[in-house]
Amino acid sequence: KNQVEQSPQSLIILEGKNCTLQCNYTVSPFSNLRWYKQDTGRGPVSLTIMTFSENTKSNGRYTATLDADTKQSSLHITASQLSDSASYICVVSARMDSSYKLIFGSGTRLLVRP
Amino acid sequence: EAQVTQNPRYLITVTGKKLTVTCSQNMNHEYMSWYRQDPGLGLRQIYYSMNVEVTDKGDVPEGYKVSRKEKRNFPLILESPSPNQTSLYFCASSLQHSGANVLTFGAGSRLTVL
Secondary structure: OOEEEEEOOEEEEEOOOOEEEEEEEEOOOEEEEEEEEEOOOOOOEEEEEEEOOOOEEEEOOEEEEEEOOOOEEEEEEOOOOHHHOEEEEEEEEEEEOOEEEEEEOOOEEEEEEO | OOOEEEEOOEEEEOOOOOEEEEEEEOOOOOEEEEEEEOOOOOOEEEEEEEEOOEEEEOOOOOOOEEOOOOOOEOOEEEOOOOHHHOEEEEEEEEOOOOOOOOOEEOOOEEEEEO
16 A cells, blocks of 8 residues: 655754654655645645655755665754744655556644744 | 635535635646645545546545636535535646646635534
8 A cells, every 4th residue: 555654743843953854655656755845824835856766855954865775755954943843744656557646644743943 | 926826715614505616726737636634644635637628536536526627727616515524625736747747736725514
């Protein structure tokens, strides 16, 4: 069964600290993995997209890693800011015949405190 | 500004009273999709459309209808809403439904069915 599991479910950190969010998946055949940021009351916004051959991709203070062998990804946030408070959703795309299927994780809710 | 617009953003209704949630995009995207988001669960796909007049069921289509008569609009119809359809709904679009295309999400529509 295609699944995406994220951990932790929620996380509280102090402003300026770093943190790492985890995503494990059992999706096959794998096409790509995306991280989205969802602010409260808003729709998700794409942060990164990674294909099978990419190990690391950065977007400002956000760095995503992918280990296709162990089927794990992480999102590292450096020098956190209050505006980083949001839910972070891991989405894995599976190739299905001539189309694609997106499997969404349930997200990690991050709260950055002053 | 390139965006996906949903209306209404908030709605409280009663069981059995038909309602429509509108979705419009101004990016000339071919692919559009509806999702629902419930606490503790990942986004689940309700219906999607690869192009005008082409729609198909997602993972949780029961109780919903859609139409795609023109490229920019993809309304979600609840013919006879029930309390289990209380949820946060997102419309999303992408240029095409390919492995690399990133979804652009609307701001969400919070629906409560009493």
